[in-house]
Amino acid sequence: MKVIKTIDEFKEIRKNIGDRKIGFVPTMGGLHEGHLSLVKKSVNENDVTVVSVYLNPTQFNDKNDLLTYPADFDDDKELLEKADVDFLFAPTYTEMYPDDYRYKVTENDLSKLLCGASRPGHFDGVLTVVMKLFNIVKPHNAYFGEKDFQQLELLRGMVKAFFMDINIVACPIVREKNGLAISSRNRKLSEKGLKTAPRLHEILCNDSTLEEKKKELEDAGFTVDYLTVKDKRLFAAAFLENVRLIDNVEYK
Ligand code: PAF
Numbered sequence: 282m283k284v285i286k287t288i289d290e291f292k293e294i295r296k297n298i299g300d301r302k303i304g305f306v307p308t309m310g311g312l313h314e315g316h317l318s319l320v321k322k323s324v325n326e327n328d329v330t331v332v333s334v335y336l337n338p339t340q341f342n343d344k345n346d347l348l349t350y351p352a353d354f355d356d357d358k359e360l361l362e363k364a365d366v367d368f369l370f371a372p373t374y375t376e377m378y379p380d381d382y383r384y385k386v387t388e389n390d391l392s393k394l395l396c397g398a399s400r401p402g403h404f405d406g407v408l409t410v411v412m413k414l415f416n417i418v419k420p421h422n423a424y425f426g427e428k429d430f431q432q433l434e435l436l437r438g439m440v441k442a443f444f445m446d447i448n449i450v451a452c453p454i455v456r457e458k459n460g461l462a463i464s465s466r467n468r469k470l471s472e473k474g475l476k477t478a479p480r481l482h483e484i485l486c487n488d489s490t491l492e493e494k495k496k497e498l499e500d501a502g503f504t505v506d507y508l509t510v511k512d513k514r515l516f517a518a519a520f521l522e523n524v525r526l527i528d529n530v531e532y533k
Contacts, residue, residue: 282362284369288376288417294368295419301328305420307411310334310352311465312360315455319424320364322452331418332361333370339382340406346525351468370418377413385409388435395431395516396527399506407432408439415440415447423447428454428462430514430529454528456482462528474522477502485515485530 285291304323308316312334323330334357341347354371361369385405391397392404415423425433437449455463460482461475470478480501484494491508498505503519503526510516515532518525 282358282366282369284358284371286371286373286376288372291368291370291417295417298329302422303327303418303420304330305414305418305423306330306332307414307423307425308332308334308357309336309350309465310354310357311350311468312357313463313465315426315428315463317360317364318455319426319452320361320366322450323422323424324365326450327422329367330365331368331370331420332366333372333414333418335370335372335377335410335414337377337406337410338374339378339385339409340403342400342402349469351465370414377410382409386412386439388438391431391438392435395507395509395511396518397431399518404432404435408435411436412439412443415445420447422450424450424452426452426454427529428464428527430516460486462526464526466524466526469524470522474524478521478526481517481519481521481526481528482530485517485528491515 285294304327306316306319306323320330320332334354336350336352338347358369386408387405388408397404425436427433433451440447440449457463459479461467461479462482467475467478481503484497489497495505495508498519503521506518506520508517510532513532514529516529518527
């Protein structure tokens with residue numbers, strides 16, 4: 282696996298890849314089984330797999346969340362090497378934002394709901410960085426997890442709106458045996474928190490009403506940010522020990 286830190290270097294490599302099929306997995310590091318499932322799919326479906334590790338500051342509305350984001354570059358690199366990734370792209374802020382974020386991609390509808398309502402500017406940051414990464418990597422297929430379902434929908438919309446020739450591949454949520462959706466942020470939970478966290482998925486899936494679910498979550502120790510049904514899916518975000526957990530399930 283080759284590690285690339287600059288856009289110029291990546292462009293040279295991109296030229297040499299030529300017409301071979303490229304799969305791309307954008308990440309912010311802190312890699313776990315969820316990311317590795319996307320990488321595995323990309324390696325199986327493409328000639329070349331590129332993974333980016335870039336902790337994108339523009340999508341964090343909470344500075345503390347950015348500063349405490351659990352990621353270790355050497356661990357990530359080792360995992361990607363073992364997963365047969367061809368190129369790891371790990372740029373710096375000055376590489377990615379030579380304009381210091383004067384220009385951005387904005388969506389004015391879905392991005393204002395759910396996570397967007399409580400994290401102002403979050404999806405502008407996501408769409409902007411993914412647009413930049415797509416323009417650098419020029420992949421055929423790009424892989425995203427359904428845990429961030431809203432992000433996935435917004436990226437699908439962006440690719441369509443800007444006539445980008447990129448296939449967005451949705452990958453199912455990877456869960457612990459106890460149902461907890463795997464996330465880098467789970468690492469911020471205490472042992473006690475990790476025992477409580479699976480209740481989120483359990484409560485989303487049980488037969489109770491939305492009002493009852495909210496109460497059940499609060500009784501379990503969560504502070505509910507939102508619990509909303511949209512397009513036959515139930516979406517939830519809730520804080521546990523100040524860690525923001527999200528999940529979504531089908532809802533009939
Ligand atoms: O899902 C993530 O990890 C990030 O939002 C992404 C897509 C890598 C953009 O920074």
